[in-house]
Amino acid sequence: MLAHPDALNDDDPVSRLRGFIAHGDYRPGSRLPPERELTDELGVTRSILRKALDALEREGAIWRHVGKGTFVSATEAGLTQPRGSLAELGRQLTPVKMMRARLTIEPAICREAAINASNAALTQMNLAMERAHAVSNWQDYETQDDNFHRAIAEATDNPLLVAQFDQLNQVRRAVALGNVVRRSARPGPDHPSFGEHEVIATAISQRDPHGSYEAMRNHLRSVSARLFGEG
Amino acid sequence: MLAHPDALNDDDPVSRLRGFIAHGDYRPGSRLPPERELTDELGVTRSILRKALDALEREGAIWRHVGKGTFVSATEAGLTQPRGSLAELGRQLTPVKMMRARLTIEPAICREAAINASNAALTQMNLAMERAHAVSNWQDYETQDDNFHRAIAEATDNPLLVAQFDQLNQVRRAVALGNVVRRSARPGPDHPSFGEHEVIATAISQRDPHGSYEAMRNHLRSVSARLFGEG
DNA sequence: TCACTCCAATTGGTTGACCAATTTTTCGGA
DNA sequence: TCCGAAAAATTGGTCAACCAATTGGAGTGA
Structure with missing residues (x-):
């Protein structure tokens, strides 16, 4: 059986970011470190990090605003249980x-x-x-x-x-x-x-x-x- | 029922890209135009287009490879059922x-x-x-x-x-x-x-x-x- | 002390140049 | 005429510099 896209894959930036948020005691509504700090903490370049942030934003797990920062959504959708695509659901x-x-x-x-x-x-x-x-x-x-x-x-x-x-x-x-x-x-x-x-x-x-x-x-x-x- | 879900939010690049693929007679497995051409056809910058392509790739609707190009997945997941239409559905x-x-x-x-x-x-x-x-x-x-x-x-x-x-x-x-x-x-x-x-x-x-x-x-x-x- | 203005720092967003994988074309030699 | 290697073009991926929205504090005056 196929493993979930980012459950077991530590080299996937999206799963690493999910883990960072989940295990970092970030409650819904709280603010994440700025991107330039996250790059250091996760050890990835900013463009890679931003691609992962894009994915999480599209899932509704976070929201961002210029000048303000990046925030964890009120509903923690996609953090504890990443919302797999329907195709993935069909496979499982x-x-x-x-x-x-x-x-x-x-x-x-x-x-x-x-x-x-x-x-x-x-x-x-x-x-x-x-x-x-x-x-x-x-x-x-x-x-x-x-x-x-x-x-x-x-x-x-x-x-x-x-x-x-x-x-x-x-x-x-x-x-x-x-x-x-x-x-x-x-x-x-x-x-x-x-x-x-x-x-x-x-x-x-x-x-x-x-x-x-x-x-x-x-x-x-x-x-x-x-x-x-x-x- | 919504006849053309993509036509309703033209401002979302992902929807526009979905519409382009759906109405452009791209069968599963076929190849899309290169990114630099798609930017002209959709009238967006390459970075915006790439963000939309990232979203579709994450959903499994397309897959990409350097030098080869971008291809429509075998399963057309995410093309007939764009996620964005749910918000529109709620409004109607x-x-x-x-x-x-x-x-x-x-x-x-x-x-x-x-x-x-x-x-x-x-x-x-x-x-x-x-x-x-x-x-x-x-x-x-x-x-x-x-x-x-x-x-x-x-x-x-x-x-x-x-x-x-x-x-x-x-x-x-x-x-x-x-x-x-x-x-x-x-x-x-x-x-x-x-x-x-x-x-x-x-x-x-x-x-x-x-x-x-x-x-x-x-x-x-x-x-x-x-x-x-x-x- | 309070209110207001302005400027610098911070932060997410965007752009154009560059990189590397792959395909296509070119061209010399047999 | 054919083969193969090398060069050129194509294509998705990445990066560093720059842009614009926002914030916060220093400065100013009443």
Whole structure:
């Protein structure tokens, strides 16, 4: 497994700077030494130090102002637990935990979609579902499967829930990458997901919140069973 | 939904660079123009451009090598989902939709926490809850309220769900900013949230998934009622 | 003693020149 | 015509000098 980018790497300036702040008793809101002093304490040149400060500032761990100095943010985000990128999260997350997260989030979004879906959103959703039937290889199927699930998120008519789904989905792609073994060149017409998708779409179209929730939950459990075995 | 997140803050060099890559038909693995050309195309100095490239490299969206050039990563992480759009999302989202998103996500996370919480996580959660009682002003209360809800997300023992909560919470802070009017200097001992928090914590401690779900849902509906009126 | 002004020191930000790794071109020899 | 080494051009990385915002104290006058 890959170590975290700057957890174990003492030669990484960003991790050294994090360590300096974390172990230097700098409380939120307190001021750091000026850059020209930090260069001495950390033993790096100013340009290298500034690159590390840029990274921490972008994460929100510190804020700076000309003439004033550099200060530790009120929320210590990124100091005790450096906020890894989503790609990094995808690399660390086990497929089982990925699936548990999907089972937690997606049925809830699906229920909200059943409550808020406009007719236009329903059309979009059904379109994505039908396209999945016509694909000629697994890669295209994945794309259309993505589109179908995303169409459900958009049917909630809530940009924040769409953003939540996108975050979930981005990590999912990183986790799934290269882990899947297919037994055929393309999904057959009896692929279980096709039927499950239709149950979901029907429930949402009928504005049935509980039915939509259960349909999505069953679908994901079915996917889970195919991935990890029935257990 | 935001059609072009990058178009909205043209002043952020990172967003502009993201937009340039996203709309410039650069496929994963392809090479970007050299820095000295990008400065012309984006109309920024090289140092500003390099700071933006540093940010994208740290996110894993690109990789660079001296003499070779700058390349788009195999996984397009950070290009379709620019981090900067969250602040914009917070500005556009109505408080009502914010609350609907919370009602969709947080009870689901709370149920998952009841299933997976370790004893250490429970301790952390209870600690955050007790701290909220001792605050002397509303700002500290908000902080401790944040901590309590985040402790629940961490109790799921699932980094992805924590990331989902963080995204939700980040937008919430942007939405809530400056919208709240308080009638007293600090939360009184009979503040409804105190009791509701305890119900939640108890349900999670007893590993009661359904009870935890309902407790969180009731809490959020109570907050919603205080914000928007009973309707 | 207080208030105000001004100047020097401090501090983060920016710039242009230079450095080193890599690729491309050039050109002589077989 | 082909090969290979050397030179030139390209490209990302680094550095030292300089810039501008801010602070704080010395100086001045009422």
